[in-house]
Amino acid sequence: MPQAAIRAVTPQTSGLRQVVTGGSAAAPRRRPLGRILLDRGAVDPGDMLKALALRARQDVRLGEILLTHRWVSEDDLTEALCEQWGARAADLAALPPDARLVDLVGPERCLAEGAVPWRRIGALTVVATARPEDFARLRRDLAPVLGPCIMAIASQRAILTAIAATRHVRLVRKAETRTAPDESCRGLGSPGTAFYVWAGIALLSGLILAAPTQMFAVFAVWAILTLALTTGLKALAFAAEWRGLRRARPAPPQPLPGRLPVVSVMVPLFDENDIAPRLIARLGRLDYPRELLDIVLVVEEADTRTLDALARVRLPAWMRTVLVPDGPIRTKPRALNYALDFCRGRIIGVWDAEDAPAAGQLHAIVRRFAETGPGVACLQGILDYYNAGHNWLTRCFAIEYAAWFRAMLPGLARLGLVVPLGGTTVFFRREALEAVGRWDAHNVTEDADLGLRLARHGYRTELVATVTEEEPNARVLPWIRQRSRWQKGYAITWAVHMRNPARLWRELGPKGFLGVQILFLGSLSQAVLAPVLWSFWALSLGLPHPFAALAGSGWMTALWLLFLTSEAVGLCVAAWAVRGRGHRHLIKWVPVLHFYAPLASLSSYKAIYEVVMRPFYWDKTAHGMIDHAEEPHSDFRPDAAAQPVCGDPLAGGAAGFPAGAAAIPA
Numbered sequence: 001m002p003q004a005a006i007r008a009v010t011p012q013t014s015g016l017r018q019v020v021t022g023g024s025a026a027a028p029r030r031r032p033l034g035r036i037l038l039d040r041g042a043v044d045p046g047d048m049l050k051a052l053a054l055r056a057r058q059d060v061r062l063g064e065i066l067l068t069h070r071w072v073s074e075d076d077l078t079e080a081l082c083e084q085w086g087a088r089a090a091d092l093a094a095l096p097p098d099a100r101l102v103d104l105v106g107p108e109r110c111l112a113e114g115a116v117p118w119r120r121i122g123a124l125t126v127v128a129t130a131r132p133e134d135f136a137r138l139r140r141d142l143a144p145v146l147g148p149c150i151m152a153i154a155s156q157r158a159i160l161t162a163i164a165a166t167r168h169v170r171l172v173r174k175a176e177t178r179t180a181p182d183e184s185c186r187g188l189g190s191p192g193t194a195f196y197v198w199a200g201i202a203l204l205s206g207l208i209l210a211a212p213t214q215m216f217a218v219f220a221v222w223a224i225l226t227l228a229l230t231t232g233l234k235a236l237a238f239a240a241e242w243r244g245l246r247r248a249r250p251a252p253p254q255p256l257p258g259r260l261p262v263v264s265v266m267v268p269l270f271d272e273n274d275i276a277p278r279l280i281a282r283l284g285r286l287d288y289p290r291e292l293l294d295i296v297l298v299v300e301e302a303d304t305r306t307l308d309a310l311a312r313v314r315l316p317a318w319m320r321t322v323l324v325p326d327g328p329i330r331t332k333p334r335a336l337n338y339a340l341d342f343c344r345g346r347i348i349g350v351w352d353a354e355d356a357p358a359a360g361q362l363h364a365i366v367r368r369f370a371e372t373g374p375g376v377a378c379l380q381g382i383l384d385y386y387n388a389g390h391n392w393l394t395r396c397f398a399i400e401y402a403a404w405f406r407a408m409l410p411g412l413a414r415l416g417l418v419v420p421l422g423g424t425t426v427f428f429r430r431e432a433l434e435a436v437g438r439w440d441a442h443n444v445t446e447d448a449d450l451g452l453r454l455a456r457h458g459y460r461t462e463l464v465a466t467v468t469e470e471e472p473n474a475r476v477l478p479w480i481r482q483r484s485r486w487q488k489g490y491a492i493t494w495a496v497h498m499r500n501p502a503r504l505w506r507e508l509g510p511k512g513f514l515g516v517q518i519l520f521l522g523s524l525s526q527a528v529l530a531p532v533l534w535s536f537w538a539l540s541l542g543l544p545h546p547f548a549a550l551a552g553s554g555w556m557t558a559l560w561l562l563f564l565t566s567e568a569v570g571l572c573v574a575a576w577a578v579r580g581r582g583h584r585h586l587i588k589w590v591p592v593l594h595f596y597a598p599l600a601s602l603s604s605y606k607a608i609y610e611v612v613m614r615p616f617y618w619d620k621t622a623h624g625m626i627d628h629a630e631e632p633h634s635d636f637r638p639d640a641a642a643q644p645v646c647g648d649p650l651a652g653g654a655a656g657f658p659a660g661a662a663a664i665p666a
Contacts, residue, residue: 031083031084033062033080033081033084034048034052034062036080036083037072037076037077037080042072042073042076043072047069048066048071050071051065051071054289054291057259057260058259058289058291058292059259059260059261060291060292061131063077063081064156065291067317068290068293068317069290069291069317074155074157077155081132081153082153084132085151085153087152087153089152089153089154090118090126090128090152090154091154092116092118092128092154092158093158093162095119096162096166097116097117097162097166098120101118101146102117102163102167103167103170104117104145104146105117105145105146107167107171108171108174110159110163111160112341113129113131113134114130114131114156114159115127115128115129115130115131115138116128116129116159117142118152121150124147125147125148125150126149126152127142127146127149127150127152128159129151129153129154130153130155130156130159135151139151160342168325169325171338171341175334175335176328176334176442177441178437179437179441180437183437183440183453183456183496183497184437184440184441184442185440185442185492185493185496186440186441188496188615197611197612198612201612216532216546217546220532220533222529223525223529224559226518226521226522226529227562227566228562229517230523230526231562231565231570233515233519234408234569234570234573235569236411236415237414237415238411238572238573239411240411241407241414244410244414260289261292261345261346261347261366262292262293262344262346262347263345263347263349264343264345264347265294265295265296265349265351265362266298266343266348266350267279267283267296267350267353268298268336268350269297269299269306270299270300270306271303271306272305272353273305273306273309274309275306275353276310277313279353280313280315280316282355283295283351284316286362287359288363290317291318293318293362294318294345295319295320296319296321296322296339296342296343297320297321297322298322298335298336298338299321299323299324300324300326300330300335301323301325301326307323322338322339324338324339325338330618331441331442332423332446333438333439333440333441333446334439336439337438337441340433345430346430347365347427347428347429348427348428348430349425349426349427350423350426351424351425352423352424352470354471355424355425355468355469355470356469356470357381357425357467358466358467358468360466361466361467364466365379365427365464365466368462368464369427369429372462374429375458375460376429376460376461376462377428377429377433377454377461378419378421378426378428378432378451378459378461378462379426379464380409380422380426380427380461381426381464381466381467382405382406382467382468383405383422383424383467384398384402384405384467384470385397385401385469385470385471386469386470386471387471387474388472388583388586390472390474392589392592393472393475393476393596394472394473395589395592396593397473397479398472398578398583399577399586399590399593402577402578402586403570405422407573407577409422412515412519413460413463415511415515416512417512417515418452418455418508418519419451419455419463420447420448420519420520421447421448421450421461422447423446423447425466425468426447432454432459435457436454436457442616443489444485444488445488445489445490445493446489448490448520449493452493452497452516455512456504456507456508476599479599479603480599480602480603481603484606484607485607485610485618487603487604487607490524491520491524491608491611492611493520494516494520494521524604527600527603528601528604528605530597530598530601533563539551539556567594571590574590574593575587575590578590
């Protein structure tokens with residue numbers, strides 16, 4: 001170890017006892033950090049008064065407030081902490097941490113503690129921390145692993161960057177396997193699984209060729225049964241939500257918690273060439289305190305297009321970038337699992353790149369979590385579109401989403417059934433998210449899968465009346481690609497959780513088990529077998545049909561009644577969902593959903609192909625396909641004069657690692 005580095009962290013002999021114990025034998029009163037910064041001239045007195053007022057009512061350190069508002073420089077804060085605690089600064093960039101020491105503690109724990117074991121000096125281990133007030137407790141916890149420890153000071157950014165640079169491979173491999181093997185789909189890509197899938201396809205094809213009429217009858221009966229079940233579930237969910245809203249009495253707004261928590265929201269980005277200025281503008285409208293706002297842009301290391309776009313802007317202090325190392329798969333849940341270790345908050349959220357959340361959304365989320373007990377692990381917001389009137393496809397998409405997020409999902413929650421989560425505007429208690437194994441890194445519909453796993457582990461999900469506007473697909477082919485990914489994920493999720501049906505029954509109960517079958521298997525069956533149901537129109541036209549012998553019978557009358565009921569329920573739910581002032585212009589477009597539904601059948605066949613051939617392939621949804629002028633207006637503009645911040649994967653810019661290193665709307 002270089003002598004200069006040793007001198008930087010080794011106290012004088014007379015002060016060794018103070019550093020090792022965290023203070024002198026008498027534990028003298030330390031000078032307040034604010035006073036030290038003022039005496040050094042590092043902070044304006046007016047800014048210090050504002051920071052102290054904010055700290056009095058928020059669960060955040062004084063230094064984090066000052067850094068977030070750029071009222072102090074990182075170097076000045078580090079020097080002041082060193083003076084306050086009688087410690088020295090650790091230059092982690094010049095001398096990276098010893099990877100062997102990091103592995104002894106575990107990089108995940110280092111990230112959670114905001115500390116990293118740096119170097120050994122004789123029998124002592126130097127631990128760099130950004131939270132010196134917690135070092136006495138940390139030293140006791142680490143003593144069985146590291147032995148006696150002494151403290152050095154480093155910034156939170158420097159510690160996170162050093163851990164990412166040193167142990168990113170281990171962290172990303174862990175991110176790929178966070179979910180328990182029996183609850184993950186990562187084994188579905190094995191040769192053995194592929195053999196059974198192909199064998200099943202071959203058997204089914206042989207039966208169709210050998211007995212086409214009989215197989216058509218089997219498919220028709222299954223399609224009719226699932227149509228009746230999905231229609232019944234939709235009607236029950238709609239009725240539950242309608243009754244719930246009618247019986248609800250306006251309640252006075254509950255006060256926010258006395259000390260607001262830090263909220264971390266991850267925004268996965270991939271192949272976004274110009275999203276940064278618009279994303280900053282949209283999120284800049286949030287009214288949550290900036291010192292408690294932790295926006296984490298999650299970017300793949302190999303995504304040079306997005307990194308170049310981010311390098312051209314200066315991110316606000318409350319927004320930072322986390323780079324995800326490349327690997328054998330490249331999926332959104334894998335990236336979220338990796339980035340979660342770098343998040344500060346106890347509440348974790350996810351937004352998409354094109355999202356425009358309501359300004360007060362985070363306040364609503366924090367308030368609702370404070371009102372509920374730990375059993376409510378997840379809050380799902382409402383998704384809407386800011387350009388629904390762009391064309392026919394976007395209008396239908398907006399109607400479909402309104403019915404799903406404003407009627408179906410709230411109704412499912414009121415019925416106590418599994419709520420398939422949307423991939424955005426979803427918020428979690430961090431401890432619950434960790435307890436269920438985070439996201440399944442291999443599942444391309446990680447949101448619906450996570451909603452089901454939460455329910456299996458005994459947690460509840462609630463819908464919150466806070467809206468996020470986003471961009472719908474405006475072209476048919478991208479729509480089919482997106483929907484096929486959702487359907488593939490639904491099929492994989494159903495297969496994973498049905499590995500042990502008896503266990504699923506025990507964990508969800510009979511009602512929950514049946515709900516899963518209808519939501520997942522039923523909706524997929526309806527998409528795949530829709531042409532079988534459409535074929536019954538041939539009977540009304542007098543054309544040949546395998547069920548022609550039933551024409552005019554009571555069975556056929558019952559079937560036509562089911563068809564009419566299904567259409568009536570679907571149209572009523574859709575019309576009710578768009579009854580509000582911002583959506584009622586879409587009511588006249590509700591009948592054209594008849595021509596929109598066949599697209600789901602087309603996408604389902606692509607989904608079946610990919611379940612067999614490419615189960616983990618992530619068919620990305622393209623953003624920015626509609627004129628930007630249709631986005632919500634914002635007066636926020638990035639600082640055009642600011643210099644781009646590059647070279648740090650965790651602080652306001654883009655950089656690489658060292659070389660070598662939703663639900664299906666019904």
